Amino acid sequence: MTPLISLRKVCRVYGAGETAVWALRDVDLEIDEGDFVAIMGPSGSGKSTCMNILGCLDTPTSGTYRFRGIDVGSLDRTQRALLRRHAIGFVFQGFQLLGRTTALENVELPLIYQRVPKRERRRRAMEMLDAVGLAGREHHTPAELSGGQQQRVAIARALVTRPSLLLADEPTGNLDSARKFEILDLLLRMNRERGVTVVMVTHEPEMGEQAARRIVFRDGRVESDERLRPLEARTA
Amino acid sequence: MILSILAMAFREIRRHKMRSALTTLGIVIGVGSVVALVTVGEASSAKVRADMAAMGNNLLQVFPGSARRGPVRTLARPFQEEDALAIRREVGSLALVAPLATHSGVAVAGNSNHFTNVWGTTEDYVEARGFRIGRGRVFRDSEQGVAVCVLGNTVRDKLFGDRDPIGESVRIGSLSCQVIGTLQAKGANAWGSDQDDFILMPLRTVQRRLKGSRDVNSILVSVSRESAIPRVKSQIESLMRERRKIRPGQEADFFVHDMKEVAEAMQEVTGTMTALLGTIAAVSLLVGGIGIMNIMLVSVTERTREIGIRMAIGATAGEVLLQFLMEAVVLSLLGGLGGVLFGLAASLGMSAALGLPPVFVPWIIGVAFVFAAAVGVFFGFFPARKAAMLHPIEALRHE
Structure with missing residues (x-):
């Protein structure tokens, strides 16, 4: 079976010549569908760069990144946007919700770009908000929600399009410890129930331990890659 | 999709009501002045046309010009009644020919007096100038030499007020004549002079x-069809040259005045004014457009993170461009709408102040909106492109 994600000798270099910074050096990595991967490492180790490449927000300087066998490097900007639209969901450390816009509208946003008709859009967004435990909060704006609730909205927004890959960049970084585990549990549950592949960057060991697989980056290379739990066969 | 983007644009504009209103002000003024200008311009041309029609149809007037006697220019010799008869006899396509002997003096009736013009002519004059008879009648050919007169409305009003002047007598100098008719008022002409005095x-x-002479000071000619005016004009010119014995190549000592030309000259003045004011309108549209561009650039910077979010979620550069372009176009169209209302109100006010008839020019509304949309697209494109060119990662990091 083709892995969902396959990186081959991926390098990402910022700048050129003497001042060039190698954010990633010859990274080889495969992630199968349904996995829950934690990416760890000190800051500057290349984990964010790797996430950006996985999310098709950035492209490798050299090497190939295949998503479901598609060479992302050969896609243009618009094609990469379409790939993000249909197959990838993002959750960010800073939530990145649209301000002065209700939770419901935030969750509907990706469906607008997918041209889902209004009625169905609304239904799916409501369903998704319910799934992340925010039923009854759909008309609150981000400013009226707590950090944990905002991150739930962000997760709902990322998953409402039923993507195959969910990229979470320090999703619990801005939350207190009780909320951290709630969000982590939510991600684990979504992985388990919906089969969405999750790649989560974190610098907190207790978060990383909950993942099925833990990859540690250092100086732009993969330092260690261990499986903590067997990858469960996807339930139909 | 377009509808969703349109909804987003309206929402964004509603969020910044004050800012949007101020931004569109330039467009409101620009479009408003275009609308007002065209409407008032059209109203004043309509007024000129109406005045020309009131003056009489297809009129030519033959005047003596100036003649050169050695180094001195003097007024050329006047015409004779025979000249008018010759024109009537020899030139085709004529409706009416009226010779005119002019005199001026104080007209006295009872205790009232009024300084006015006295025009000696034939009954054709009344019809050629398109005057309508108020009361009584006009003199007939058989009354040539008889002391009767017809009063213009201003003279009637000054001398008799509300009294009936028919049968009364009016004295000019030593001549006392009987009033047999009055004419209906025409009002002031396009130059503002009284046509009834x-x-x-x-x-x-x-x-x-x-006058004590047989001089005719001018000849009024009414042409039967407008299309015949140029031909009639040149025939009168050659006939008069012949009668006044002017050699070929020699400067004529008379001229034939085409009232239509005067009307056209008036229209041209109006046209020049319109062009000038149109330039001002264009400048305010330009300034309005730059205002929109400026505020859109600010908006793109303010909303950099939003753009990053949209791109991460899967918006293409084209969709981001469309979103911002749509906002600019909606803004300028709202400005256009305001401008049309403002312009129509302003032109109503101006027409009333200038004594022009209220005129509505429907096509200007279409033009106004096309202008507004064009300004929106033109000045919205650069900020929208700036938004579309943002890199999603950097946009997301933007504070």
Whole structure:
């Protein structure tokens, strides 16, 4: 079976010549569908760069990144946007919700770009908000929600399009410890129930331990890659 | 999709009501002045046309010009009644020919007096100038030399007020004549001069009893069809050259005045004014457009993170561009709408102040919106492109 994600000798270099910074050096990595991967490492180790490449927000300087066998490097900007639209969901450390816009509208946003008709859009967004435990909060704006609730909205927004890959960049970084585990549990549950592949960057060991697989980056290379739990066969 | 983007644009504009209102002000003024200008321009041309029509149809007027006698220019010799008869006889396509002997003096009736013009002519004059008879009648050809007169409305009003002047007598100098008719008012012409301030008398009466000469000061010619005017004009010119014995190549000592040309000259003045004011309108549209561009650039910077979010979620550069372009176009169209309302109100006010008839020019509304949309697209494109070119990662990091 083709892995969902396959990186081959991926390098990402910022700048050129003497001042060039190698954010990633010859990274080889495969992630199968349904996995829950934690990416760890000190800051500057290349984990964010790797996430950006996985999310098709950035492209490798050299090497190939295949998503479901598609060479992302050969896609243009618009094609990469379409790939993000249909197959990838993002959750960010800073939530990145649209301000002065209700939770419901935030969750509907990706469906607008997918041209889902209004009625169905609304239904799916409501369903998704319910799934992340925010039923009854759909008309609150981000400013009226707590950090944990905002991150739930962000997760709902990322998953409402039923993507195959969910990229979470320090999703619990801005939350207190009780909320951290709630969000982590939510991600684990979504992985388990919906089969969405999750790649989560974190610098907190207790978060990383909950993942099925833990990859540690250092100086732009993969330092260690261990499986903590067997990858469960996807339930139909 | 377009509808969703449109909804987003309206929402964004509603969020910044004050800012949006101020931004569109330039467009409101620009479009408003275009609308007001065209409407008022159209109203004043309509007024000029109406005045010309009121003056009489297809009129030519033959005047003596100046003649060179050695180094001195003097007024050329006047015409004779025979000149008018010759024109009537030899030139085709004529409706009416009226010779005019002019005199001016104080008209006295009872205790009232009024300084006015006395025009000695034939009954054709009234019809050629398109005057309508108020009361009584106009003199007939058989009354040439008889002391009768017809009063223009202004003279009637000054001398008699509300009294009936028919049968009364009016004295000019030593000549006392009986009022047999009055004319309806025409009002002021396009130049603002009173068209009703005169007394009509039979030609010979003025010649013999007021002026003491057989001179005719001008000849009024009414042409039967507008299309015949140029031909009639040149025929009169060659006929008069012949009668006044002017050699070929020699400068004529008379001229033939085409009232249509005067109207056209008036229209041209109006046209120049319109062009000038149009330039001002164009400048305010330009300034309005730059205002929109400026505020859109600010908006793109303010909303950099939003753009990053949209791109991460899967918006293409084209969709981001469309979103911002749509906002600019909606803004300028709202400005256009305001401008049309403002312009129509302003032109109503201006027409009323200038004494012009209220005119509505429907196509200007279409033009106004096309202008507004064009300004929106033109000045919205650069900020929208700036938004579309943002890199999603950097946009997301933007504070």
